[in-house]
Amino acid sequence: MTAFKDRLAAGKPLFGLWQALANNYTAEICARAGFDWLMFDGEHAPNTAQTLLAQLQATAPFPIDAIARVPLADPVAIKQYLDIGFTTLLIPMLDSAQQARDAVAASRYPPVGIRGVASATARATGFGADPAYLRELDSRLTLIVQIESRAALEDIDAIAAVDGVDALFIGPADLSASLGHLGNPGHPEVQAAITHARERIAAAGKPAGIFGLSPEDAQRRVEEGFAFISIGTDIGLLTKGAATLLASVAR
Numbered sequence: 001m002t003a004f005k006d007r008l009a010a011g012k013p014l015f016g017l018w019q020a021l022a023n024n025y026t027a028e029i030c031a032r033a034g035f036d037w038l039m040f041d042g043e044h045a046p047n048t049a050q051t052l053l054a055q056l057q058a059t060a061p062f063p064i065d066a067i068a069r070v071p072l073a074d075p076v077a078i079k080q081y082l083d084i085g086f087t088t089l090l091i092p093m094l095d096s097a098q099q100a101r102d103a104v105a106a107s108r109y110p111p112v113g114i115r116g117v118a119s120a121t122a123r124a125t126g127f128g129a130d131p132a133y134l135r136e137l138d139s140r141l142t143l144i145v146q147i148e149s150r151a152a153l154e155d156i157d158a159i160a161a162v163d164g165v166d167a168l169f170i171g172p173a174d175l176s177a178s179l180g181h182l183g184n185p186g187h188p189e190v191q192a193a194i195t196h197a198r199e200r201i202a203a204a205g206k207p208a209g210i211f212g213l214s215p216e217d218a219q220r221r222v223e224e225g226f227a228f229i230s231i232g233t234d235i236g237l238l239t240k241g242a243a244t245l246l247a248s249v250a251r
């Protein structure tokens with residue numbers, strides 16, 4: 001399977017859907033829809049390694065990239081998520097280049113990294129049937145770090161320059177909170193910060209992603225040159241769909 005970073009390098013914008021229901025049934029439905037990628041949220045959704053595994057297995061037959069967001073840049077979570085078979089990770093709430101280097105090290109085996117080796121029992125290696133996993137790890141993994149705080153903005157050039165950081169993803173909700181505009185990602189200061197971040201990521205020659213606040217916002221982000229954009233959430237589809245259906249019948 002082509003690594004997500006290689007799909008990004010092809011230059012065609014990739015559209016994704018946030019998976020926050022922590023459910024393999026709905027994940028399979030969303031995978032059938034034709035998105036380029038799905039992001040399984042270990043930070044804000046009630047996910048465990050078991051629920052993430054079930055979603056990964058349910059979507060495996062479909063041509064989507066399965067991205068998993070770890071709860072934080074924790075070496076144990078990074079190891080677990082990679083061992084069950086994710087090859088693209090999203091690292092939230094990262095504030096510095098050192099934290100980015102630590103996350104890269106947690107995803108790699110010694111001597112360059114600190115990830116424990118479970119080649120015979122990890123789904124990632126086909127439970128031992130795919131010995132190439134160990135030597136091809138670098139080419140298979142995509143590590144995406146989030147830019148969603150004032151501190152990350154201030155260190156963005158150093159973060160983007162970290163070897164092993166393959167892409168950077170802007171989180172408007174947390175970024176707006178960090179800038180003092182909680183709940184208001186549309187604030188001019190937040191939008192200016194997003195523009196600055198996009199420009200610095202481009203200057204570093206790395207792909208930029210962003211959480212689209214609406215289909216219209218997502219289209220704008222494509223025109224601005226973002227490489228991967230989330231255009232909605234599973235929860236949003238369900239809540240909006242339910243409300244629209246109910247409103248469509250006279251009561």
Ligand SMILES: O=C(O)C(=O)C[C@H](O)[C@@H](O)CO
Pocket residue numbers: 018044146148170171172173174175211
């Ligand atoms: O900070 C953000 O924005 C994101 O990282 C996306 C959110 O976590 C997502 O849950 C939408 O609010």
